[in-house]
Amino acid sequence: MANVRLKLSDPGAGRFTGSNDKLCSYDELPVWKKIYMCPHVVSGYLTDLSTLQCLKSTYKLTNETGNVLTHVVPAVAFLILGLYDHHVTIPGRHGDDMDYVISAIYFTSCQMLLLSSTTYHIFTPHRCRSVFTLGLGLDLFGIVVTILAVLSTFVAYCFKCSVFWQMLYQCVCVAMLVPYAAMFLHPKYRFHWVRPENRLVGIGPPLALVCSVFIAQSYLYHGGWASDTAWIYPFRCLRNGGIYIAAFVLFHIKNIPQVWFPGRFDYVGHGHQWWHMAVVLGLLDWRDALFVFQSIQQQSLSC
Template structure:
């Protein structure tokens, strides 16, 4: 058995690390940027390590191999488990010990549920983006964007609810406005060009606008509570600012394609061969697309 595993193991080099053995399911190979479908050509600075042309079952198996989507998949999957664990802990320990009301339980549940949905949608997209059916890839991309919108909704629901806890009118105004914007984003996905690369900038503008809208209720909350000198504002405003700074930095990394822009040739290599196939030299026949 040990000898069989060794024969199935291929060695890949990650940066300056030594060669690592990796078990690869039969029928899965990795491709260079030039070999993948147009729908996957989102970042030209990532030159290799692409999964492509896989049926659903091999997409799932690829969860356990090293590719250029491994970090994306597992970071979101671990994020889902993190929010799931936090939800259980909050519902069974934190909120009961604080004598929370029924509304508190509902708002906390909605918030954490939205975050979990966001994480799972991203896991699904990064896992099935290599599907051999472009229609299936588009559906998962749509779910990913829908998940991002749901995650933003989760942030707004909890923030607006407690910021305007004593002002029911403005609470309803902002919650209805946010819900209307999220629904508008959902309906925008119906447009056939919405998920194309040509509309990538427009999608970014839309999500930045939805996220940036939060500045309006925040400033309104500061004004209602007596300005920046008020103790409650000084306690909570820095946290809101930090959240927006983190979101802005993440967006800047995304649109600037850093750090891969400066290290485009630092992709994985296998025993000196480009990482096109986990042991199958470039140009050799591959039967992954024939799998059911």
Template sequence: MTVSIPPKSDISKTDTNDNETCCTNKNVSSTNHTESLLDTTMYDFDNEEKTKEAKPELDNKIEKQNQCSTTMMRLYNLNEAPKHLQHNIFILTGYRGILNTKLCIESIFWWTNETMNIWSHIFGFLLFVGLTIYDLLLLKLHASFLDKLCVAMLLLCFQACMALSAIYHTFSCRSEHDCNYFLSLDLFGIALTLLAIYMSGIYYAFWCHQGLLSFYMITITVIFGFAMILQYPKLNINANLKMIVFVIWAAYGVVPTLHWAILMGGFGNPLVATLIPRVAGMYAISGAAFLIYLTKVPERFCAGKFDYLGHSHQWWHIFVVFALYYWHNTGIMYAEYRMNHACATMLRLDF
């Protein structure tokens, strides 16, 4: 069997159709494949050389990134921590550095001096979500829609307070600006909670006295508005002044409480005898929490011993959760009483 190889000129003539091949086209061009192969080889060789040269630089970059990540994830002593995080001079270790959003979220699961602050109010948030579901769906209270709305709004405000507090403690290390911003949200949550406590208390206390009910509702709303104006970041109001406003607002609650007790006939009334101690208990719990917060006890007497567990801000959080839970139970107690007792004017007999 013989194979004939046509002349090169014939190949050029026969390959002039529209179907191009890998080596030819309509405009036949001569390609030196040896040179092309050499060029390709040289190109690959050059790339390999460049890759070898770039590899140390790439390794250095990766190493620097790893070092940066490790640095961001480490904890700092008091004198090393960012200035805006040095709130408590008696907590000496466990501070986070400046973190990005991702690491802020991850730091929820680190063991730092903020861990218990975050998780105590995550627990509080879940507690009040559970109570909302229980009160509205499972608790067999034959209350009116308005009563149920009052309970729901109270618990939603409690949830907001818990959530905003946890968010503040999570993201306070992102930057000083973010710290101040989230602190304002945290204080807003506290104000919202105070408003909810007052509104629920006034709603049940003066439900038979619509004029007084309206008066006290307007009063506490005005105070709430003033407290919110102070939170506006551009006003740059001192944090201590903001706290004083909250203390005055909390103390104002004594006024409608005493007014209600006198209106109901004093301790001779069984309802007053039952609920006044509950209100006093609420003030006692809140007062103890605020005293611990101000005095920074116990870490004041053992600096560095309570950095991660047991310092004053953690106790403040625990007391706040307990106080709100205590008030919720007081509200349910009053709601049950209201369902079984009508206003005195409704019980009046006509002769």
């Protein structure tokens, strides 16, 4: 039965065999899957696997092994760090209930981002296009959730003394989850929006617009030029965003370093692994920013 050929009803999935766990090259990938992969990573691929084979493939050295590890290890580290902050850091900084809630939102979103991406990379070799795009959609939705969660924590500190702006911007963050969930998780829209040329349009402009409004409002709300601390809020946001933008350009658009040495970094050191490490760096940078915002709130007058 392992060699029986089955035809998928999923468009573009074609036919598959039941036991193809041999490593293959980029040229041997199904046509529909090539658009999601980097042609400069030329070998080390698995394809045509079942769900169980995908899970077992985590014990096999492929070009996805590093992608999985660079998110699994940080996920464990962030779990430990979250518990440490909850029991040591926040009490040591005399945090209040809001600080605990913000920390919980932040670390929960970090776990969702890291684990959803891990899930995608585990099931990347899956033979069914629906399963592959569902994993990719989950990965992209995890990115959106984390961005909106980061904005939510920013709003909580920045507009702590304004119930109106807090409620307005928090509602905007929550409301934006609905269309993104439909775009990346609903089977009717998922195949379109997970394509590389569409996902950037779907994620980039709307979130960039919302971030710009939040940042500008935060600067004006805290006094603008007349304030000694107003610049800190937009600066930390722009610095954090700059980490992701620079990493995206270098490792996704420019495909550094594999574009310089095709095949040399197939297993270790290709751009997507560096992208994962840049994501972790950005998450750590935002954790530090939250403590900076907390200090500003503690030093200012109460509402």
